[in-house]
Amino acid sequence: MDTLNRIKAVGIFLGILIMVIGTVFLVIPDKIAEFLAVFVGALITVVGILRIITVIGWWDVIINRAVRMAFGIFMLIAGIFMLFNPDVTITIVGAVIGVVAIILAADRFITANKQKNSTNITPTIISGLIHLTFGVGMIYSALVMFAIIIVLIGIYLVIAGVMFTLSALFFHDF
Helix, strand or coil: CHHHHHHHHHHHHHHHHHHHHHHHHHHCHHHHHHHHHHHHHHHHHHHHHHHHHHHHHCCCCCCCHHHHHHHHHHHHHHHHHHHHCHHHHHHHHHHHHHHHHHHHHHHHHHHHHHHCCCCCCHHHHHHHHHHHHHHHHHHHCHHHHHHHHHHHHHHHHHHHHHHHHHHHHHHCCC
């Protein structure tokens, strides 16, 4: 019984932790987006540094060492830029995602046009409209769109945390 109580306590703790993280996502979505941009910038900086060290360390053996070194330097510069400019990073990433979404919307509309005589194209058009709306939103204001996505993640995490906690407390299916 002692093991079951420990597992139950861990389940309750994890459920509450998930709810807290979800609440943080709900309360400060713009700061979460900036944190993620800085985090990605830090990762890219580290990868750039490691690439440069690897190329220098294996200079005599590596094929295309100049290209690999240039790539490492580019990653280092891009990572440092992202570290100190999270809003610009979010805007650039949002614009790229927006362009991809608009291309996917165009694909859906072209597909609907090709299938208009043979099948129900309503789902395809709806899919295209969703892609188009999301793409335009990302290009117009990436920070707001990322904040909306983070809020949705926060809602999910709060609900998941409540379900996890209730499961550990009452349903004995943890």
